[in-house]
Amino acid sequence: MDLINEQIQHYAERHTSTETDLLKKIDRDTHAKVLMPRMLSGHLQGKVLSMLSHMIRPKCILEIGTYTGYSALCLAEGLQEGGKLITLDINEELEDRVRTYFAASAFGEKIDYRIGNAATIIPGLTETFDLVFIDADKERYSLYFDQVIDKVRIGGFIMADNVLWSGKVLNAKPDKDTRAIVEFNKKIQEDPRVENVLLPIRDGIMLMRKVSL
Secondary structure, eight states: OOOSOHHHHHHHHHTSOOOOHHHHHHHHHHHHHSSOGGGSOHHHHHHHHHHHHHHHOOSEEEEEOOTTSHHHHHHHTTOOTTOEEEEEESOGGGHHHHHHHHHHSTTGGGEEEEESOHHHHGGGOOOOEEEEEEOSOGGGHHHHHHHHGGGEEEEEEEEEEOSSGGGGGGOSSOOHHHHHHHHHHHHHHHOTTEEEEEEOSTTOEEEEEEOOO
8 A cells, every 4th residue: 555655654643633542442452452453444544434434424423343342433524513423334243352452432322333244234224324434345435435425415425545556556457455446446437417526535435526427
């Protein structure tokens, strides 16, 4: 994911509002005790998620891919009073750890954390979402988009993480995950229901606004 000069990355982080103590703890714990810590959103991207959530002021958020809960807590910072965030993850081994983090936060009662197959859970959700964050298995990005688009209000937002895939989207002979991301990016670019911008932040965030049914 080293797409940006490391010194520029550190400079940007030094000039970004600091994380909460809990987010710092999640970052430390994840890097010390959990496999694949690069999946963590981290300081800079986490603050971007928080800022966007504050601007959107969502009443209801859906996150697909919880990991250790860092991004969920960042997104929850912008929730309206009485709002909620539903976050889905298939990794039950992290459940106790993540529930502990959520309980220690100011947003524990606003977060509905569910363990299971997102592709199975999403069709049964009856909420209308103001904001959706997709950050799970890359081969299903297009499926997740198709499942959530009709559950997002007009003017609502969808974000998808890792859409630059460490720069591998430029490879002439991509692997299957890279192909899935390339196909997803093309799909979004051609979908008239959304306006979109691909932000080259960290590993790439596709930001979409739903403009029509």
